Each structure stands twice: as structure tokens, then as C-alpha cells.
Amino acid sequence: MFKNMTLLGTLIEHSDGLPLLETNMKNMHKDHNQDASLTLLASKYNVLFPGIYMPMTLENASIIRLVKKVYETGGIIGIVAQKKEDVEATSAQDIFTIGTTARILKLINLPDERVRILLQGEEKFQIEDVIAETPYLLASISRLKDKTSNTQSKHFKAVVSSIKETVAKLISLQPEFPTEIKLLLDNINDFNLLTYFLASGLDTDIKSKQKLLEIHDSKKRGTVLLKYLLKDLEVSKLRKKIQDKVHTDIEQLQHDFYIRRQIKVLQEELGENEFEDEIDELRAEGEKKQWPKEVADYFYKALDKAERLSPNSADYPVLISHAELMLELPWSVYTTDNMDLKMAKKVLDTEHYGLEKVKERLLEYLAVRKLTQNMKGPILCLYGPPGVGKTSLGKSIAKALNRKYVKVSLGGLHDEAEIRGHRKTYVGAMPGRIIKGIQNSGSSNPVFMLDELDKITDLRGDPAAALLEVLDPEQNQAFVDTFLEVPYDLSKVLFIATANQLDTIPPALRDRLEIIEINGYTIEEKLQIAKKYLFPKQRKENGLKATDLSIHDTAIVKVIESYTRESGVRELDRKLASLVRKVGKAMVLEEPYPKKIHKEDVISLLGIELFDQEMYQQTHLPGVAIGLAWTPVGGDILFIEAILSAGKGKLTLSGQLGDVMKESAMTAFTYLKANTNLLGIPDKVFESYDLHIHLPAGAVPKDGPSAGITLFAALASLYTQRKVKDKVAMTGEITLRGKVLPVGGIKEKILAAKRAGIKEVILSKENKKDIQEIKQKDIQDLKFHYVEFVEEVIQLALQPSKVEAAKDWSITKKRKQQPGIGHVSTL
Numbered sequence: 001m002f003k004n005m006t007l008l009g010t011l012i013e014h015s016d017g018l019p020l021l022e023t024n025m026k027n028m029h030k031d032h033n034q035d036a037s038l039t040l041l042a043s044k045y046n047v048l049f050p051g052i053y054m055p056m057t058l059e060n061a062s063i064i065r066l067v068k069k070v071y072e073t074g075g076i077i078g079i080v081a082q083k084k085e086d087v088e089a090t091s092a093q094d095i096f097t098i099g100t101t102a103r104i105l106k107l108i109n110l111p112d113e114r115v116r117i118l119l120q121g122e123e124k125f126q127i128e129d130v131i132a133e134t135p136y137l138l139a140s141i142s143r144l145k146d147k148t149s150n151t152q153s154k155h156f157k158a159v160v161s162s163i164k165e166t167v168a169k170l171i172s173l174q175p176e177f178p179t180e181i182k183l184l185l186d187n188i189n190d191f192n193l194l195t196y197f198l199a200s201g202l203d204t205d206i207k208s209k210q211k212l213l214e215i216h217d218s219k220k221r222g223t224v225l226l227k228y229l230l231k232d233l234e235v236s237k238l239r240k241k242i243q244d245k246v247h248t249d250i251e252q253l254q255h256d257f258y259i260r261r262q263i264k265v266l267q268e269e270l271g272e273n274e275f276e277d278e279i280d281e282l283r284a285e286g287e288k289k290q291w292p293k294e295v296a297d298y299f300y301k302a303l304d305k306a307e308r309l310s311p312n313s314a315d316y317p318v319l320i321s322h323a324e325l326m327l328e329l330p331w332s333v334y335t336t337d338n339m340d341l342k343m344a345k346k347v348l349d350t351e352h353y354g355l356e357k358v359k360e361r362l363l364e365y366l367a368v369r370k371l372t373q374n375m376k377g378p379i380l381c382l383y384g385p386p387g388v389g390k391t392s393l394g395k396s397i398a399k400a401l402n403r404k405y406v407k408v409s410l411g412g413l414h415d416e417a418e419i420r421g422h423r424k425t426y427v428g429a430m431p432g433r434i435i436k437g438i439q440n441s442g443s444s445n446p447v448f449m450l451d452e453l454d455k456i457t458d459l460r461g462d463p464a465a466a467l468l469e470v471l472d473p474e475q476n477q478a479f480v481d482t483f484l485e486v487p488y489d490l491s492k493v494l495f496i497a498t499a500n501q502l503d504t505i506p507p508a509l510r511d512r513l514e515i516i517e518i519n520g521y522t523i524e525e526k527l528q529i530a531k532k533y534l535f536p537k538q539r540k541e542n543g544l545k546a547t548d549l550s551i552h553d554t555a556i557v558k559v560i561e562s563y564t565r566e567s568g569v570r571e572l573d574r575k576l577a578s579l580v581r582k583v584g585k586a587m588v589l590e591e592p593y594p595k596k597i598h599k600e601d602v603i604s605l606l607g608i609e610l611f612d613q614e615m616y617q618q619t620h621l622p623g624v625a626i627g628l629a630w631t632p633v634g635g636d637i638l639f640i641e642a643i644l645s646a647g648k649g650k651l652t653l654s655g656q657l658g659d660v661m662k663e664s665a666m667t668a669f670t671y672l673k674a675n676t677n678l679l680g681i682p683d684k685v686f687e688s689y690d691l692h693i694h695l696p697a698g699a700v701p702k703d704g705p706s707a708g709i710t711l712f713a714a715l716a717s718l719y720t721q722r723k724v725k726d727k728v729a730m731t732g733e734i735t736l737r738g739k740v741l742p743v744g745g746i747k748e749k750i751l752a753a754k755r756a757g758i759k760e761v762i763l764s765k766e767n768k769k770d771i772q773e774i775k776q777k778d779i780q781d782l783k784f785h786y787v788e789f790v791e792e793v794i795q796l797a798l799q800p801s802k803v804e805a806a807k808d809w810s811i812t813k814k815r816k817q818q819p820g821i822g823h824v825s826t827l
């Protein structure tokens with residue numbers, strides 16, 4: 001936010017509290033005349049505002065002479081900002097025409113002949129005429145007075161409170177910032193002074209500051225200032241986000257270590273031998289702990305060792321931080337579980353919409369725990385696409401159970417030591433994430449979320465094996481962190497993992513988990529989540545009340561369909577936040593805004609639509625079939641195009657297909673060639689034509705076996721010249737025996753089919769159970785065909801007769817290209 005820290009520092013230093021500031025403002029107009037002549041000083045880097053202090057360093061000898069004279073006589077000088085930083089302003093063109101008169105409060109001669117002065121702004125003035133430009137600028141001026149707005153008006157109050165709120169937020173994002181600033185702000189009663197004070201510290205260019213100086217109406221100035229502050233806030237939030245990301249534990253540890261070391265060196269220099277005191281203090285703390293004997297012995301032994309060491313040795317701080325960790329860790333500190341399942345259900349229901357299956361499974365799990373009085377059991381793993389509430393559900397479980405909650409993200413974890421801790425001999429050694437998590441939770445039985453279990457990699461050591469040890473009820477009673485060195489009992493911890501994918505979880509680890517799948521949401525479900533949870537939450541977080549703003553269902557659906565593409569609701573949450581913020585801003589700035597957001601308002605508030613849903617398009621050509629795809633952001637329909645051209649039987653595949661999909665295409669093709677009698681295809685066509693299969697959206701990589709039957713249908717259609725029936729889509733793996741196998745991601749795929757306007761879906765018999773799990777009302781206008789063999793696919797998917805301009809295979813050699821074959825791209 002504030003660029004010029006010295007400026008503010010100076011303000012605090014010299015104000016001695018507030019009276020000085022206020023007095024100076026009151027006396028401002030007392031002793032000067034209108035249209036006086038004034039010596040001007042150009043300010044390169046900042047604008048001086050009335051009532052505000054500003055330091056300035058001077059280099060030019062003649063200017064220094066002048067300034068010294070003014071200082072000695074107690075006179076005033078005019079400060080005018082320069083239009084450009086990089087020039088030495090010597091003429092009237094280089095400076096703005098409105099400036100501020102100032103007193104020189106302090107003048108310090110620097111060793112290199114430069115002079116540093118402290119100015120205090122008094123009154124604004126306008127340059128009427130430049131009388132001289134050398135040896136320094138002299139001008140006739142007229143003084144300007146600010147117009148103070150009606151401080152009782154609603155708008156004025158809204159501007160003042162918004163400014164204060166924004167500044168408070170800015171300060172909270174910058175911990176290094178002196179908290180006195182907030183105190184000072186709360187005590188500045190003069191609104192002009194408040195705006196000038198904030199304007200002078202703004203992290204913005206000189207032109208914007210000058211603009212604020214030139215606004216004489218205080219309400220208007222406040223409004224413009226608020227705009228700048230809000231911009232600053234956005235930047236600060238972004239900066240904080242980035243800083244948080246890069247601020248690793250190691251840095252923190254090294255920082256703590258450094259500080260401690262500094263204190264010690266200082267104490268040593270002062271001749272104080274505080275180290276023994278430090279160790280004694282730790283010992284005394286240890287006496288208060290109720291820990292296992294083995295742990296206590298270890299603790300005191302380590303302190304004895306530390307005592308024998310020189311405090312300057314490298315091992316000393318490691319031993320001390322280790323002892324501190326032991327003291328901070330909760331040893332057998334248990335919270336009492338809430339075993340009232342009704343109440344647990346209520347918590348889960350109030351915090352999450354839908355997810356019945358998941359909630360039911362969680363309650364069963366808790367019921368078993370209650371009946372067996374034992375927290376050992378399978379480790380739950382919530383599995384599903386991003387943003388479906390896996391992590392937040394974990395939080396609710398902790399709340400429902402009345403346990404502490406801790407989350408550790410395993411994303412990008414690649415070193416065993418991050419789980420198990422570092423050896424003490426290692427520079428920057430620290431405990432692993434599990435022990436750190438326990439330390440942060442302050443309890444020995446928290447709900448411990450292991451987020452993104454599928455994202456661990458094993459670059460160094462075997463993190464998965466270390467996790468196995470953590471999760472295994474047989475072993476985790478005495479988990480040994482390499483840094484902590486003494487066993488810690490993790491057996492009462494309730495571990496819950498989350499994952500977006502299952503295939504990247506190491507098999508041994510996966511074996512330990514009870515997978516609870518959370519599917520993506522339908523549009524209807526998203527609408528309910530947005531209506532009942534996300535929108536009210538965003539409205540509250542942004543300081544608005546239900547009476548200030550509401551949203552129409554159609555507007556929410558518009559946001560879902562045109563501004564998000566996801567299975568979960570995270571992006572939807574962000575977009576709703578953006579809508580609320582925009583309305584909030586308009587309210588404060590007294591611009592027109594909708595009290596109830598309608599569909600049309602969404603476009604004007606969020607800008608152009610970002611996504612079009614892939615829709616069904618009719619084709620008149622054989623060789624085109626529609627598949628269903630699963631992507632991490634939800635389902636989609638997928639066009640498969642096949643085309644023949646005169647040649648020698650070559651097969652080309654394009655559209656960034658992965659290996660598994662390529663193999664599916666080859667399987668489908670081989671099966672077709674081996675079963676030409678099924679479809680009455682003459683064998684010779686395979687030798688006389690090249691086949692090209694393409695999957696549009698050529699730049700998007702595609703993979704997986706589930707396009708098997710769609711590939712087969714496209715080929716069967718092409719070689720029989722029978723078009724695929726309208727509005728039919730399919731998904732299923734194909735084998736060389738012609739069997740249709742079940743595939744995953746059915747819910748997302750079916751919902752995408754419905755969205756795209758598909759009417760019939762063909763899929764494996766074994767996928768029937770997945771369809772039954774979808775709410776019937778969401779799929780009531782879709783017809784499902786369950787098949788076992790590809791022959792059934794032919795019956796169901798292909799038109800009974802050939803297209804009108806069907807290919808006559810007997811004359812292939814004479815004609816290069818046939819109608820109905822060569823134009824699939826014009827779909």
C-alpha cells in the first residue's frame with residue numbers, strides 16, 4: 001500500500017500524537033495573503049499535501065542556499081510536484097500549476113554537501129504567473145480553499161467508513177506495518193486531513209497523487225481515493241498470496257534460529273549468561289508436562305547435553321529447538337469426541353448440500369466407532385474432481401466430532417523426510433509434516449486431512465512408505481519422526497485423505513484406504529449449492545446484507561453455464577464473489593446497481609461469456625459417431641470422425657490421442673476387419689482405401705479406453721455407409737472378442753450428454769449400476785441401452801439403410817473421392 005515508509009514514519013515521529021496535526025490544520029489560513037509571490041521548490045518523487053510532513057533531499061547548491069535562508073527566517077516556500085521524475089525542473093513547463101505552501105521544520109547538513117529537510121504542508125495554491133525561473137522559480141500565486149462536504153450525508157459516511165475499512169484490510173495484509181497507523185486513522189477527525197494523509201502514502205504514481213491534490217471537494221476526493229485504495233488492496237492481496245506460497249517452513253525455521261542466535265550473541269556481549277537460565281526454564285517447563293517416562297528421560301538428557309555445549313556451537317540451537325518442539329507437542333492431550341450422531345448429521349447437513357451417499361457412509365463410520373469405542377479402522381479417502389467439497393467436508397467432520405482439525409497438503413511432496421522429518425544433523429532440520437500438523441492442532445486426536453494424496457512423487461526416498469507407516473494402525477502407535485526421535489502415538493488420529501485420481505496413488509497405500517467417491521455436481525445441484533451456501537457466504541464476506549442484494553436462479557445458471565467449466569463449484573464460488581464485489585463497489589460509489597441480479601446483469605458485471613457448451617450437431621455423413629468423455633473439469637461429448645481416401649489401406653490417427661486411445665482405435669479396426677461378414681463389407685476395400693480417424697479439438701490431448709465402442713461405431717458406419725442415428729452417444733471399452741466393458745466417470749459423462757442435447761446413450765451392461773445412482777429426475781428424458789457385445793451396438797447405433805449417395809465399392813478405382821465420404825470436417 002504505502003510506498004513511502006519514511007513519510008509515514010516521520011509523521012508519527014513528529015506528531016507526538018495528534019494535537020500537532022490538528023493545530024496546524026486549524027492555523028493554516030491565518031497569516032498569509034491572497035496573491036502573494038512565492039519561491040517555488042520542485043518535488044521530484046512525491047506530492048506534498050496540506051497538513052502532512054514530507055522529507056526532501058536537496059543537491060543543487062543555489063537551491064540549498066535559498067532553502068537555508070527560508071529556514072533561518074522561518075518563512076514559507078511553495079512545493080510543486082514535477083511532471084517527470086527524471087529531469088531537473090527549471091522552468092514552469094516542468095511543474096504542475098497547483099502546489100502546497102510549506103514550512104521547513106528541520107534542516108540537516110549531510111556529509112556529502114547535500115541537505116535534507118523536513119517540510120510540513122500548509123495550504124494549497126495555484127500558480128497565477130511565473131515571475132522568474134532563475135536562479136529559482138518565483139511565481140505569483142492565489143490560495144485555494146477546500147470545500148468540506150456535508151459530513152452528515154449518507155454517502156459521505158459510506159465513503160469514510162469504506163476508506164477506513166479498506167485501509168484496515170490493507171494494514172492486516174502487511175504485518176510489517178506499524179499498527180499505530182490504524183490508531184492514528186481512527187483519531188483523525190478532519191476528513192480533508194485524512195484523505196491527504198492516505199493520499200501521500202499511496203503506492204501510486206505522482207500524477208494520480210497530483211490529481212487528488214487538485215480535487216477541492218472533500219467528498220469527491222474521498223471517492224477517488226477509495227478507488228485507488230481498492231486497487232491497492234487487490235494488488236496487496238495478490239502479493240500476499242504469492243508471498244504465502246513461497247514462504248516455506250524452512251525459511252521460518254531459519255528465521256527463528258537466526259533471531260535466537262542474535263539474541264544470544266547480544267547477551268554474550270553484554271556479559272549476561274542467559275543460556276543456563278534458558279535451559280533451566282525449559283527444564284521447569286518440562287516438569288509441568290505429563291508425558292511418558294521415555295519421553296521425559298529423552299528430554300532431560302538432551303537438555304543436559306545442551307548444557308555441556310558452547311552456545312555458539314552448531315548443535316546448541318538444534319537441541320534447544322528440539323526441546324521446544326517436545327514441549328509444544330501435545331502428549332496424550334485428547335479432546336472428547338461428540339458421539340451424538342444426530343448432531344453430527346445436522347452439522348454435515350448444514351454445511352454441505354446433497355452428498356447423501358458420502359454423508360451416510362461417514363455416519364456409518366462414526367456409528368461403528370461409537371459401538372466399538374475404538375477409533376481404529378479404515379482410513380477414509382474422499383475421491384473426486386476438484387472443488388466438490390472434499391476438503392471442506394473434512395472440516396465439517398472435525399466439527400461434527402468436536403475434534404481439532406488439521407490439514408496437510410501432500411501436493412508436490414517428493415521427499416520422504418517431509419513426512420518423517422529430517423535428521424538433526426541436517427542444516428535447517430525440522431520435524432516432518434505429520435508431527436508439525438499435530439503440533440499445530442494442539443491435540444493428540446485431531447481430524448487430520450492428508451490433502452492431494454494422489455500428488456506425491458518419489459524423487460527422494462519413499463514418501464509413500466513413510467505414509468504407510470503413519471496410516472497403519474499396527475505401526476502408528478509408535479510413529480518415530482526422525483527429528484523428534486521419540487515415538488509419538490498417532491493411533492487416535494482420524495486420518496482422512498483426499499484425491500482427484502486413484503491411479504497415481506501407490507497401490508500399497510491405496511490398499512489401506514476406503515475410497516468414498518464424490519461425483520461432480522449437476523447444474524441443478526450447483527444451483528442449490530450456490531443459492532443456499534455460496535452466494536449467502538460471499539454476500540456476508542463482502543459486507544452486504546440479504547436486504548441489499550439477492551440473485552435470481554436464472555442468473556446463477558447463467559454463471560454456471562457460461563462462466564465456469566468444472567465438476568465442482570470452486571470457480572462458481574469465485575465468480576459469485578466477483579459479482580458481489582462488483583455490486584458492493586457500485587453501491588459505495590453510488591453508481592447504479594441491481595438489487596436483484598438477473599441473467600442480463602451477469603453479462604454486464606462479469607464481461608463476455610467464457611464458455612460455450614459443446615452441443616450436439618446433426619451430420620448427414622457416415623463415419624461420424626459421438627462419444628462421451630470424462631475430463632478433470634467434468635464430462636463432455638466427443639465427436640469421432642472417420643474418413644476414407646483412395647490408397648493402400650494405411651491407418652492414420654490424429655487429434656492428440658494417447659497410447660491407450662490409439663490402441664482402442666486399432667482394436668476396433670481389427671475387430672471390424674475380422675468380422676466383415678457381420679456388416680457385409682467387401683474385404684477388398686481395406687486394401688484400396690486409406691483410413692483416417694480424427695478426434696476434433698485437435699490440440700486437446702485425449703486418452704483412455706472408453707472411446708472403444710464409439711470408434712467401432714464410427715468405422716462400422718463408414719464402411720457400411722449407414723449413418724449413425726441422430727442424438728445417440730456411447731461410451732465403453734471394446735475387446736478383440738467384441739465384448740463391451742464398463743468404464744468410469746459415468747455420472748459426469750451422462751450429465752454432459754444431457755446438456756449437449758443427446759437423447760439415447762449406449763453403454764456396457766455393467767455400467768447400469770452407475771446410472772441407477774444418478775438422481776432419476778436429472779436424467780428422465782434420456783434413454784439408456786445396455787449392451788454386452790459390439791453387434792448390439794451396430795443394431796442400436798446405425799441407421800438401417802445406407803445414405804443416399806452411398807459408396808459403391810465396386811467402382812472405387814475409377815473415382816477418387818465419393819460423396820458422403822470426404823467432407824466430415826464440414827460437420
Ligand SMILES: Nc1ncnc2c1ncn2[C@@H]1O[C@H](COP(=O)(O)OP(=O)(O)OP(=O)(O)O)[C@@H](O)[C@H]1O
Pocket residue numbers: 351352353354355384385386387388389390391392393451498499500529533534568569570573
Ligand atoms: N455440497 C456442497 N455444499 C456446500 N458447499 C460446497 C459443496 N461442495 C463444495 N462446496 C464448497 O466449494 C468450495 C470448494 O470445496 P473444497 O475446497 O472442499 O473442494 P475439494 O473437493 O477439496 O477440491 P480439491 O480437490 O481441489 O482440493 C468450498 O468453499 C466448499 O465449501
